[in-house]
Amino acid sequence: MNITINDKDFEPFIEHHLIEKRTRLIGIQINLEYEKRVPVFIGVLNGSFMFMADLMKEVNVSCETTFVKLASYHGGTASSGNITEELSIAMNIKNRDIIIVEDIIDTGRTLSFLLEKIKALEPASIKIATLLLKPDALTFDVGEIDYVGFEIANDFVVGYGLDYDGLGRNLKDIYRLYVG
Numbered sequence: 001m002n003i004t005i006n007d008k009d010f011e012p013f014i015e016h017h018l019i020e021k022r023t024r025l026i027g028i029q030i031n032l033e034y035e036k037r038v039p040v041f042i043g044v045l046n047g048s049f050m051f052m053a054d055l056m057k058e059v060n061v062s063c064e065t066t067f068v069k070l071a072s073y074h075g076g077t078a079s080s081g082n083i084t085e086e087l088s089i090a091m092n093i094k095n096r097d098i099i100i101v102e103d104i105i106d107t108g109r110t111l112s113f114l115l116e117k118i119k120a121l122e123p124a125s126i127k128i129a130t131l132l133l134k135p136d137a138l139t140f141d142v143g144e145i146d147y148v149g150f151e152i153a154n155d156f157v158v159g160y161g162l163d164y165d166g167l168g169r170n171l172k173d174i175y176r177l178y179v180g
């Protein structure tokens with residue numbers, strides 16, 4: 001069933017049970033690859049909170065978690081351009097194995113900014129986990145994305161942490177903009 005958020009209609013896109021399935025598989029992959037290490041998961045607020053929580057429940061290697069808060073989209077469905085760091089990483093990550101957790105990589109602007117910040121803190125390694133990736137929208141150099149839930153077309157999506165004008169983050173499923 002379609003939903004309406006403010007002035008826009010959205011249609012069902014990715015059901016929660018499919019998100020669960022992919023998240024479980026990414027967790028298994030991480031468990032194998034980090035068996036003898038203690039990675040630090042860095043969730044990118046706000047959007048990643050739901051994926052981060054569900055992914056962490058699938059990870060059974062010893063690990064730490066923290067968050068960073070950046071902002072690039074302020075309302076609407078288009079990029080505003082600038083990025084600010086509103087909350088920086090509150091732990092020493094020098095020589096640590098980092099896994100950045102994103103809800104979505106769209107243009108790659110946020111991630112490329114964050115990668116520069118994190119590299120400067122001299123971690124041992126950096127990998128990236130994102131629930132959604134829009135390959136056709138990617139315009140910034142972000143290198144290889146190690147763990148991807150779903151590659152999607154260049155449509156605006158909402159739900160499961162992702163917002164439209166601050167709304168819709170609490171939806172269990174993911175919806176995409178309905179163009180009629």
Ligand SMILES: O=P(O)(O)OC[C@H]1O[C@H](OP(=O)(O)OP(=O)(O)O)[C@H](O)[C@@H]1O
Nearest residue numbers: 045046047071072073106107108109110
């Ligand atoms: O690849 P990009 O084009 O940079 O877009 C992706 C970023 O945009 C969204 O964050 P946003 O800045 O909207 O903040 P939010 O997580 O609080 O919604 C999303 O959570 C990603 O972090």
Ligand code: HPA
Nearest residue numbers: 106155156157158162163
């Ligand atoms: O498609 C999107 N939906 C919500 N937030 C976003 N931030 C970048 N792309 C998106």
